[in-house]
Amino acid sequence: MSGRLKLAASFSIVFLAGSGIACAQQQVVGAPPEALNMKLVGTSDLQARSAYQPTIHHQGDRWIAYIGHHGGSDDIPAPVNPQTGKAEPNGTSIVDVTDPSQPRYLRHLPGQEGKYEAGGAQMVRICDGKALPKGDRNAVYMLRTFGGEAHEIWNVADPANPVLITRIAGLKDTHKNWWECDTGIAFLVSGAPDWRTRRMTQIYDLSDPAHPQKIRDFGLPGQEPGSTGAVPTELHGPISTGPSGNRIYFGYGTNKGGFLQIVDREKLLNGPREPTADNLRIPEISRLAMSAFNGAHTTFPMLGMPIAEFAKDKDGKTRDIVMIVDEAILNECNEPRQMVWFADVTVENRPMMISNYTVPEASGSFCERGGRFGAHSSNESMAQVYYKKMAFISFFNAGVRALDIRDPYHPTEVGYFIPAITAATDKRCVKIDGKDRCKVAIQTNNVETDERGYVYIVDRANTGLHILELTGPARAVAGIQ
Amino acid sequence: MRRWLVIAVGVAALGALSGGAAYEHAVPRPGDWQEIAWPFPRDGWPAGKAFRCGVAACGGGLELYVRPKMGFCNCDRGVADDDEVDRVADLDLLSAHFAPLALGQVVRLADMPGRIRAYDLKMSGGLRHTAIGLAVSRRCDLLVAVAHGSGDTPEMRHAALDFLATSEMTRWMTAAMEGR
Numbered sequence: 001m002s003g004r005l006k007l008a009a010s011f012s013i014v015f016l017a018g019s020g021i022a023c024a025q026q027q028v029v030g031a032p033p034e035a036l037n038m039k040l041v042g043t044s045d046l047q048a049r050s051a052y053q054p055t056i057h058h059q060g061d062r063w064i065a066y067i068g069h070h071g072g073s074d075d076i077p078a079p080v081n082p083q084t085g086k087a088e089p090n091g092t093s094i095v096d097v098t099d100p101s102q103p104r105y106l107r108h109l110p111g112q113e114g115k116y117e118a119g120g121a122q123m124v125r126i127c128d129g130k131a132l133p134k135g136d137r138n139a140v141y142m143l144r145t146f147g148g149e150a151h152e153i154w155n156v157a158d159p160a161n162p163v164l165i166t167r168i169a170g171l172k173d174t175h176k177n178w179w180e181c182d183t184g185i186a187f188l189v190s191g192a193p194d195w196r197t198r199r200m201t202q203i204y205d206l207s208d209p210a211h212p213q214k215i216r217d218f219g220l221p222g223q224e225p226g227s228t229g230a231v232p233t234e235l236h237g238p239i240s241t242g243p244s245g246n247r248i249y250f251g252y253g254t255n256k257g258g259f260l261q262i263v264d265r266e267k268l269l270n271g272p273r274e275p276t277a278d279n280l281r282i283p284e285i286s287r288l289a290m291s292a293f294n295g296a297h298t299t300f301p302m303l304g305m306p307i308a309e310f311a312k313d314k315d316g317k318t319r320d321i322v323m324i325v326d327e328a329i330l331n332e333c334n335e336p337r338q339m340v341w342f343a344d345v346t347v348e349n350r351p352m353m354i355s356n357y358t359v360p361e362a363s364g365s366f367c368e369r370g371g372r373f374g375a376h377s378s379n380e381s382m383a384q385v386y387y388k389k390m391a392f393i394s395f396f397n398a399g400v401r402a403l404d405i406r407d408p409y410h411p412t413e414v415g416y417f418i419p420a421i422t423a424a425t426d427k428r429c430v431k432i433d434g435k436d437r438c439k440v441a442i443q444t445n446n447v448e449t450d451e452r453g454y455v456y457i458v459d460r461a462n463t464g465l466h467i468l469e470l471t472g473p474a475r476a477v478a479g480i481q
Numbered sequence: 482m483r484r485w486l487v488i489a490v491g492v493a494a495l496g497a498l499s500g501g502a503a504y505e506h507a508v509p510r511p512g513d514w515q516e517i518a519w520p521f522p523r524d525g526w527p528a529g530k531a532f533r534c535g536v537a538a539c540g541g542g543l544e545l546y547v548r549p550k551m552g553f554c555n556c557d558r559g560v561a562d563d564d565e566v567d568r569v570a571d572l573d574l575l576s577a578h579f580a581p582l583a584l585g586q587v588v589r590l591a592d593m594p595g596r597i598r599a600y601d602l603k604m605s606g607g608l609r610h611t612a613i614g615l616a617v618s619r620r621c622d623l624l625v626a627v628a629h630g631s632g633d634t635p636e637m638r639h640a641a642l643d644f645l646a647t648s649e650m651t652r653w654m655t656a657a658m659e660g661r
Contacts, residue, residue, distance in 0.1 A: 118557035196564045198555065228580040230573035231564070255552065256525035292525035329552040329621075334660065431659045 025365035027421045027441050034364070037415030037474035038402060041454065044103040044465040047079055048424035049090045051458035051465065052122035053176070056097065056381075056450040059128075059140055063450060064159045065103070066126055066142055067093040067458055067465060069111060071119025073426055081108045089113040090120040092144055093465075094159045100454050100467040106160040112147025119147050123174065123189075126156070127181035134184070134208035141165070141209045143186065145174035151188050153209045165209050173198045176237030176297075178248075183207065185215075185269065187238045187248065192217055194225040195275075199234040201250070203269065215269060220252070220261070221277035233257050236297050236327070239380065240265060245303065247285075249322055253295030255329045255338055260288040260299050260322060262348055288343055288351040290324070293336035297327035298377045301345075302388045308407060320346045321354075321408045328374025328396055331428050332439075333367035338374035340393055342408045357411045359398040364418075370439025371428035371461060372396035376446065383451040390414075390478050392455055397441040400457045402470065404477045415474035418442055419459070419466045426461040453480050509640050511647045513538035519546070521574045526550045530653065532644070539640050540632030546571060547626040547645065549657045556621040560595040567598075570614030571627045578603040579612065582634065590645055591654040593617035593624060597642075599634050613638045624654055 033040060050070040057064050069090035072078050078087040083105075091111030096104040111121030123145040129135035142154045142162065150169035154162040173191030180186070184207025191198050200219035204212050217224075220232035233253040240248045248268065250261040261284060268283035290296065303320040310317050322345050326338035339358035345351040358375070359366065366373040379392045386392075391403045391411075399418030403411045419442050427438040445460035455468040470478060513535065519528035529548020536542045550569065560566065563585040572579050585598030595617030602610040612629040628641035644650060 114557065116556055196567060228578075230577040230579070231568040292523070335552055433661070434655075434659050 025368045026439065027369065029421055029423055029425075031420055033420045034399070034418040035416065037470060037472045038400070038417035038455070038468050039471050040417070040419075040466060041469050042097075042099075042101040042103050042467045044093075044095050044105055045422070045424060046093045046095075046458070046464040047081060047105070047108060048076075048462045048464070049079055049093065049108075050116075050120070050426070050460050050462055051093070051445060052120075052460070053124055053446050054448045054456045054458050054465070055124050055126050056448055056454075056456060057126040057140070058451060059159065062096060062098045062159075063100075063452070064106075064156075065093075065095040065097045065456060065465065066124045066144075066156070067095065068122040068124040068144060069093065069120045070122055070460065071112070071114040071116050071147070073462070074115060075426070077115055078113070083108065092121050092124055092142070094156065094162070095465065096159070097454070097456075097467060103465065103467065107162065109154070109162055112149060114147055117148075121145050121147065123177050125177055125179040127179055127184075129157075131181040132184045132207050132209065139209075143177060143179050143206070145177070148173040148191065150174070151177070151190070153206065153212075166212055168202075168204070168212055175199055175235075178238050178240050179206065180240055180242050182242060184209075185240070187240060189235055189237055195219060195223055196225070196227060196231050197223040197234045199236070201235060201238060216273035217275050218268060218283075219275070219280060220259075221280045224275040224277065224280060227277065233259070233295070236295065237299075239299055239301060241301055241303065245301070247301070249299040249301050251296030251299035251324065253290065254297060254327045255295045255335065257292045258290040258295035258324070258326070260290070260296055260324055260343060260345075260351065262286050262288075262345060262351065286349045286351055288345075288353070290341070294326045294338060294341070296324050297375075298323070298325040298380065300325070300378050300380060300391070302405075302408070305388050305408060307409065309409065316346065318346075319344050319408070320348075322351075323378060323391060323405070323408070325375050325378050325393060327376050328372045331371055332430050333361075333373055334430065338376075340375050340378075340391075340403075340411070342405075342411060344408075355409050355411055357393070357403060357413070359395050359401060359413075359416075364398060366398050369397045370441035371443045373398060376444075379447050379449045379455070381449045381451075383449065385451060385453045385480065386449055386478055390474075392447045392449060394444045394447045394457060396443050396445070396460070399442060399444045400447050400455065400468070402455075402474050406477070414477055415470060415472075417457070417466070417468050419444070419457070419463060422463055425459070425463045428461065453478065509534050509538035509644070511644060511649070514545070514644050517544075521546075524574075529657075534640060534644070539630065540636055541630050543628055543630035543632065543637055543640055545626060545628040545641055545644065546574070547624070547650075547654070549654075550623040550625055551660070553618060553621055553623040555618075559618040560616045560623070563596060563598055566596050566614050566616050569623055570598075570616050570625045572600060572602070572612055572614050575610075575612060575627065575629055576602045576604055582611070588615055588617065588642070590615065590617045590624065590642075591651045591658070593619050593658075595624075597638070599638065602629060611637060613641050619658055622658055624658055
């Protein structure tokens with residue numbers, strides 16, 4: 001072999017080995033899921049619609065999953081619903097998950113026309129009529145967004161045949177609402193046309209869903225109509241502890257310059273309603289400013305957590321914790337890492353970050369896999385099975401991650417599940433030298449749990465719903481037999 | 482009669498000269514802009530490019546800052562209204578206190594659509610400046626620029642837009658929006 005030939009052969013071996021390593025990180029159709037202490041129970045393809053919020057509701061003797069969708073894609077703006085044979089803009093999927101190994105797709109309720117975040121019906125919350133102070137006792141109410149233009153309430157007592165009850169329209173955006181089922185108070189993430197931000201809070205009394213009563217608009221000073229100067233970052237979503245906790249935890253910022261804002265619920269609902277800067281300041285207890293690199297997608301309160309390490313301390317044995325989940329936005333790590341943060345808010349006017357969690361990138365070469373890598377959201381169920389013990393974090397191409405959070409000062413990963421891709425999984429692209437370079441990877445977008453302990457994850461890249469259960473040591477952490 | 486003629490010619494000549502001078506101020510050449518270091522502390526987005534145009538070429542003097550902001554969520558509507566310019570155009574790097582001087586206008590830069598708007602800025606020490614903020618978008622990404630100085634608003638706007646429209650700046654903006 002000549003010297004040149006040897007050199008060429010050496011280069012070829014290096015090239016092939018290199019591409020082999022790169023290919024090893026790519027998901028391929030037909031390959032098994034990657035998992036640790038989590039097991040697949042059942043799936044639904046959700047008609048290959050990009051999915052956002054799943055909400056699981058125990059409805060009579062059935063368990064129903066209501067799943068909000070983003071808008072369609074460039075390639076398929078309105079997928080065909082096999083049940084009707086018609087192309088329908090993405091909206092809400094309603095799936096019977098009573099037997100989680102055999103999910104039964106009941107109904108697709110179309111949403112607003114439009115692609116990606118411009119259409120669909122991303123958000124969904126459910127309240128029983130018998131829980132709401134003035135609801136129809138026989139009704140089950142679904143509050144959903146209708147793209148960016150409206151909030152809607154449907155009666156889903158018969159989940160296969162929803163009936164529209166009311167609509168709150170005329171908005172420039174919507175997003176991640178919160179609805180207190182025991183009071184009917186709803187914190188609607190809206191874009192009121194005259195506010196200077198795309199997303200703020202509209203507070204409604206929806207105790208009688210047929211007759212919504214507006215209470216007030218709320219946001220950060222500088223966002224209100226008529227103000228000037230710098231505009232604070234937009235709202236992503238709130239979580240309320242209701243009248244008993246009297247606190248609402250607002251997350252602002254998505255992936256940049258985020259805030260956790262702690263608000264006195266009573267002052268918010270009953271304080272002066274005119275949206276002046278002074279009036280907007282009255283209900284605020286404190287803010288925790290995050291790095292300019294990170295934002296707050298989910299702000300999940302876990303109040304009164306006993307901390308084993310502090311058990312013998314005379315004071316501070318229990319701590320009020322808020323888990324803050326950032327949202328990764330850019331594909332293939334083209335931004336600072338978006339992750340999970342734990343804040344100790346026991347002393348409310350001095351909240352402090354105490355710990356954090358991220359998936360180690362090298363554990364799966366996730367920056368090379370394609371699509372987004374980073375945190376997006378957590379389960380929001382406060383059912384006893386997991387509350388204050390385990391948290392489930394959707395991490396886009398790293399699937400869902402199960403965290404032992406019993407010591408929130410030291411959260412520990414105890415399991416994960418990265419679903420396999422399918423022929424329906426959509427590509428995700430980045431620009432290289434002005435041209436799109438696309439890869440296909442799972443994009444676990446949102447996660448929720450039910451009282452039985454099942455974990456529901458949904459995919460932003462059209463791969464559908466995966467229902468999971470814990471196994472091994474992760475099951476023991478939650479105390480599940 | 483002859484004296485009046487001399488005066489009229491003199492006034493006309495002065496007018497032409499001052500008009501020419503004004504035109505010189507209104508349209509600085511690309512070479513009048515000097516790149517300077519990005520003067521702001523690190524924030525959520527990487528630093529961009531900063532330029533200064535001196536008093537001689539740009540009236541009261543002018544500074545211009547331009548950078549991409551990748552991952553702007555309003556992917557479909559783009560920079561839809563003036564509030565969007567208020568929010569994203571980096572005016573807050575200069576001062577938290579600014580007020581629009583007028584409604585914004587549609588603008589196109591490096592083949593990207595967006596809006597441009599003029600502001601009154603209250604600087605530290607009570608100084609007042611005028612700023613020109615602009616934001617254009619491509620899909621989910623933004624390119625923003627802000628210019629400020631103490632000169633005349635239309636002249637500042639003209640000077641900033643002319644400079645941003647040069648082939649060199651267009652090349653840089655296009656590359657920056659593609660992550661190069």
